[in-house]
Amino acid sequence: MRAAQRPPEGAARPSPCPARRWGWDRSAATDTPQRFAGKIGSPPVPLRPGAEALPPLPVLWQAEGRGEPGPSRGGGAEGAAEPPCRRCPRRAFPPQGESFPVLTRALQGAGSPCPHPCPLLRRAEGGGAGPSASPRACAAAGMAxxxxxxxxxxxxxxxxxxxxxxxxxxxxxxxxxxxxxxxxxxxxxxxxxxxxxxxxxxxxxxxxxxxxxxxxxxxxxxxxxxxxxxxxxxxxxxxxxxxxxxxxxxxxxxxxxxxxxxxxxxxxxxxxxxxxxxxxxxxxxxxxxxxxxxxxxxxxxxxxxxxxxxxxxxxxxxxxxxxxxxxxxxxxxxxxxxxxxxxxxxxxxxxxxxxxxxxxxxxxxxxxxxxxxxxxxxxxxxxxxxxxxxxxxxxx
The missing domain is CATH 1.20.1080.10 (Glycerol uptake facilitator protein.)
Known part of the structure; x- marks a missing residue:
């Protein structure tokens, strides 16, 4: 069953980063967000203006755990799903070679309620300072x-x-x-x-x-x-x-x-x-x-x-x-x-x-x-x- 779902020989392998694979790196994507959302029965989530819809990141990991093409610690496409983040159940651990700042930049505009690493802006998330705030904004808040x-x-x-x-x-x-x-x-x-x-x-x-x-x-x-x-x-x-x-x-x-x-x-x-x-x-x-x-x-x-x-x-x-x-x-x-x-x-x-x-x-x-x-x-x-x-x- 897994062999039938592998990409054909010579095709571009999926990027180890889920955010790039599903909407930001079009050349490395093996599926479109709309087709993927239709397969798992989840409506697309609107992103920043001008970008295509992207399913929530936890849904990506769930689908990858059921055998869909997904990242693994070894970088392959048929490894086990990554464990969820203990800080926030809505965010998954990044694959090997990636980091949380990459995912944070990729998820800008997605409306993720995950806490921002800046404690000042984390307290103010209810007032409009969300997880997409930059370190410069955090530093400005600290100076204020x-x-x-x-x-x-x-x-x-x-x-x-x-x-x-x-x-x-x-x-x-x-x-x-x-x-x-x-x-x-x-x-x-x-x-x-x-x-x-x-x-x-x-x-x-x-x-x-x-x-x-x-x-x-x-x-x-x-x-x-x-x-x-x-x-x-x-x-x-x-x-x-x-x-x-x-x-x-x-x-x-x-x-x-x-x-x-x-x-x-x-x-x-x-x-x-x-x-x-x-x-x-x-x-x-x-x-x-x-x-x-x-x-x-x-x-x-x-x-x-x-x-x-x-x-x-x-x-x-x-x-x-x-x-x-x-x-x-x-x-x-x-x-x-x-x-x-x-x-x-x-x-x-x-x-x-x-x-x-x-x-x-x-x-x-x-x-x-x-x-x-x-x-x-x-x-x-x-x-x-x-x-x-x-x-x-x-x-x-």
Whole structure:
């Protein structure tokens, strides 16, 4: 029975590699994938665009075990079928002289669920990174993970350092309230601006936008827990000034501290980026103005105005909430606003933070950016004060 199925004398012998024999090396094939699939009763499996259908590799080995022409350890056509791979029942051991990279390259596009040798991409197979990913993609994924880890370590160091500085100022400068208020506000704003500058480099880390939004929420909660008592936002300082809760001297001092911290944070982060200690820092200084406004100036103005109104109203409304839950509510709101308008204006609604992030853009187009990122949030804050003090009391 086996002798009847051998190829005739002088015919090309089958290739020892099943992937080449069934569809990639046409000159060495002894049968077509369609005829083979018809013999074993299995429908062809679609491959990459433009290629002919190919039965699943396990079916090939099963057919070869029943006497069909197949590879053997000795390289002949009538040997026993190869044992299945212990790692994956859908992949067979390659014949002698072949290797798994050959089979992996040959099976590209076949949709095989076998695990990729790269552990990072093996975990992400459900998200689209399949077994056909190249070692270069695996190396890029590893570099991205190491880059995120370096950025997280840097931001954690900033948070710890600012916490120590705030505690030291609280111990030593209680008797000098103006200097104490200035330094505490400057340290707090420095932390937010420095961490946000670093987070802006991680916006393209896969999976997008889940990684960026998760980091935004996590660090917003961290800022809320570690910077209690500081506004870190000129609009948040302007609100009690307008309502008479803060003196003009104290309010102006805090706003000055916030902009000083914004400049210091930008200078510090540019110095760190120039060292190029992490993968996200490579080429960060050569970007210049990143053009956060991806819409018209009028639409950007309205978006920042609306976001400022929503944020300030939420802060006022959340004053009666337990502080343990208030931080998470505010962080969730900020994350939602960033998701809704981050691709249009950046969803900043903080004049000091906007200046720290996009100082180059302010230098190039000062009028446009000052209207969108300075005037719109301040106007939204004044509108919130008017609504909160004039309209709500009348209704109540």
């Amino acid at each position: 993970v190491r880059g995120v880890g370096s950025s997280l370590l840097l931001m954690s160091g900033v948070v710890v350092t600012v916490g120590l500085c705030r505690r030291l100022a609280r111990r030593r400068l209680r008797s000098r309230p103006l200097l104490f208020a200035f330094l505490v506000e400057m340290f707090s704003t420095f932390q937010i601006c420095a961490c946000t500058n670093e987070l802006s480099l991680l916006g393209n880390v896969e999976p997008k936008p889940h990684t960026a939004l998760t980091l935004t929420y996590g660090f917003t909660v961290l800022h809320g827990l570690s910077l209690a008592g500081s506004t870190c936002n000129p609009c948040g300082t302007l609100q009690p000034m307008w309502g008479g809760g803060t003196s003009l001297t104290m309010g102006g001092l805090k706003i000055a501290a916030q902009f000083v911290a914004a400049v210091l944070a930008r200078v510090f982060m540019h110095f760190i980026w120039s060292l190029e200690m992490a993968e996200p820092h490579l080429g960060a200084l050569s970007q210049g103005c990143s053009s956060p406004m991806q819409t018209t100036e009028m639409q950007a103005f309205c978006i920042e105005l609306l976001f400022s109104v929503v944020f300030q109203l939420a802060v006022l409304q959340a004053e009666s909430v337990n502080p343990k839950y208030r931080v998470h509510l505010i962080a969730l709101l900020i994350t939602m606003l960033v998701y809704a308008g981050g691709n249009l204006t950046g969803a900043i609604f903080n004049p000091a933070l906007a200046f720290s992030l996009h100082a180059d853009c302010f230098y190039d187009k000062f009028l446009s950016y000052s209207l969108v990122y300075w005037l719109a949030p301040c106007l939204g804050t004044i509108l919130v004060v008017f609504i909160w003090d004039e309209i709500f009391p009348r209704k109540s």
